[in-house]
Amino acid sequence: MAYRWETPASVWLEDDKSGQFELAASEGLSRIDWQGQARARLPDVAHLLGASLPSTCNCARIYPEGFAFCPTCGRALVKLAGQVKSQPDWWGPWSDQFVPRHVPHGLPVTSLALGDALEERPAAPFVGRFDASMPAPPNAQCVFAAGSYGFPTQRLLALAYTRNVLQYWDPLAQLWHLMAPEDFSVDLTFSRSAYGWLPVANPRRGEVALIPTDKGLCRLWINPVSETCRAEPVFDAVLASAPGAVRRHVACLFVSAAGTRMWTAHSDLSQVELLDCGAAPASGWMRPISYDGRLLWLHQMGQLLWQPGAPPQWLPWPRGFSPRLEFGGPTQSRDGRLWHIGHTGQEYSFIELGKDNPQSEAISGARLGFANFLFRRGHEVVNEPWEVENVEDLHEDDSLVLPLLRGFNNNRSQPSGLVLRFHKYTGRAEEALAGRTIPRTTVEWIGRRNVILDEIPRLSRPLECMPFVYQHCLWLHHPDWNQIRGWRLEELP
Numbered sequence: 001m002a003y004r005w006e007t008p009a010s011v012w013l014e015d016d017k018s019g020q021f022e023l024a025a026s027e028g029l030s031r032i033d034w035q036g037q038a039r040a041r042l043p044d045v046a047h048l049l050g051a052s053l054p055s056t057c058n059c060a061r062i063y064p065e066g067f068a069f070c071p072t073c074g075r076a077l078v079k080l081a082g083q084v085k086s087q088p089d090w091w092g093p094w095s096d097q098f099v100p101r102h103v104p105h106g107l108p109v110t111s112l113a114l115g116d117a118l119e120e121r122p123a124a125p126f127v128g129r130f131d132a133s134m135p136a137p138p139n140a141q142c143v144f145a146a147g148s149y150g151f152p153t154q155r156l157l158a159l160a161y162t163r164n165v166l167q168y169w170d171p172l173a174q175l176w177h178l179m180a181p182e183d184f185s186v187d188l189t190f191s192r193s194a195y196g197w198l199p200v201a202n203p204r205r206g207e208v209a210l211i212p213t214d215k216g217l218c219r220l221w222i223n224p225v226s227e228t229c230r231a232e233p234v235f236d237a238v239l240a241s242a243p244g245a246v247r248r249h250v251a252c253l254f255v256s257a258a259g260t261r262m263w264t265a266h267s268d269l270s271q272v273e274l275l276d277c278g279a280a281p282a283s284g285w286m287r288p289i290s291y292d293g294r295l296l297w298l299h300q301m302g303q304l305l306w307q308p309g310a311p312p313q314w315l316p317w318p319r320g321f322s323p324r325l326e327f328g329g330p331t332q333s334r335d336g337r338l339w340h341i342g343h344t345g346q347e348y349s350f351i352e353l354g355k356d357n358p359q360s361e362a363i364s365g366a367r368l369g370f371a372n373f374l375f376r377r378g379h380e381v382v383n384e385p386w387e388v389e390n391v392e393d394l395h396e397d398d399s400l401v402l403p404l405l406r407g408f409n410n411n412r413s414q415p416s417g418l419v420l421r422f423h424k425y426t427g428r429a430e431e432a433l434a435g436r437t438i439p440r441t442t443v444e445w446i447g448r449r450n451v452i453l454d455e456i457p458r459l460s461r462p463l464e465c466m467p468f469v470y471q472h473c474l475w476l477h478h479p480d481w482n483q484i485r486g487w488r489l490e491e492l493p
């Protein structure tokens with residue numbers, strides 16, 4: 001015999017003999033396997049749902065949402081409902097929706113005021129150290145999201161998109177859980193191009209994002225109580241690229257018998273249209289960038305441009321121009337035009353993006369960065385992307401700086417952000433980013449004050465460094481490290 005308790009979001013059963021509560025159903029959650037997994041994770045489940053936990057009695061391990069007193073003995077409970085302060089979401093360095101319009105969206109630019117907290121630390125040349133850590137997820141090649149997915153509190157997910165594994169961080173147990181796919185769920189693997197997902201603006205409970213998979217666009221859902229997930233098909237096709245959003249539209253490239261085509265729809269996924277993309281390639285795309293009302297996908301062979309209401313336009317690069325996509329991404333000139341770095345066989349140059357006959361500006365050496373956060377070796381480039389770098393310290397000629405994340409701040413004239421500095425590196429930038437092991441690297445915040453956050457011996461494949469923000473920390477993950485390094489931030493506004 002069990003009593004049934006109904007809260008606004010859940011149904012609980014109370015065993016009349018043991019006095020224990022069991023979650024029978026909760027809004028948005030698929031079937032709940034309470035006996036199997038949830039027991040070991042009751043504190044996490046209670047926080048996730050906003051339920052109550054015992055404080056001074058042992059009558060039950062968990063109580064329904066809103067319970068303030070134990071129904072058996074009348075003692076006070078820890079009532080978690082309404083206790084959580086909302087924290088900013090994180091959907092990958094390239095996915096901040098709050099960056100202003102005049103900054104390209106889709107590049108590693110964050111609107112979170114990271115600098116205000118990090119610049120409180122001792123300035124360079126003092127070498128700092130990380131002050132928080134968490135184990136790397138078991139499948140370490142992944143993208144991270146910190147969101148609430150319609151629940152009262154935020155949780156961290158790590159999607160290993162090449163291995164069809166979704167991982168969930170239980171912050172109370174300090175453990176990663178693998179979420180088992182539910183019946184008929186679509187495979188989450190996406191391997192043809194750079195990964196990128198589209199977060200949902202007002203998620204229903206358990207709703208994560210619109211995600212690309214090798215077999216189509218899907219809506220990803222989680223059930224963190226039973227530790228399961230499912231992907232619901234939205235558009236079935238072999239996807240060629242990650243999806244992008246511009247104004248009230250979403251779009252994605254896919255492969256058809258007739259060549260590469262584009263799927264587009266309104267943000268609510270209504271009014272689907274399929275458009276031809278000419279000779280655009282079927283894989284190998286960077287994640288899209290939206291700027292000036294257009295979506296832009298970059299590829300080693302050229303660029304694909306799309307403005308809602310017009311046909312997509314495939315523009316191969318000018319003859320002899322080979323882009324250096326790994327150097328970062330598009331950057332802006334003072335007049336707001338977008339440019340990308342590449343090599344012509346003779347020299348490096350920036351060429352204007354989105355134009356049939358682009359203007360080009362020759363430069364004397366490689367420049368790493370994106371979105372006006374650019375470096376020539378150890379020196380910042382502050383004016384036009386092709387202008388002479390700003391040499392503050394001649395010693396920095398011996399180092400090479402790789403920007404990871406720009407912090408966007410309206411009140412600052414000079415860009416600030418998170419970078420890696422390779423010390424005593426005089427080789428080519430291409431080699432540092434590819435296979436070479438760099439003996440000494442520092443993680444630095446460049447801003448009003450430069451702060452050395454940490455030091456990394458023997459780093460290779462630096463482009464796999466993945467910054468994210470979760471639980472008032474800036475974290476840095478690399479698939480080769482067995483722990484993720486974190487630096488505490490003041491409470492973000």
Ligand SMILES: [Zn+2]
Binds near residue numbers: 058059060071073074
């Ligand atoms: Zn009690």
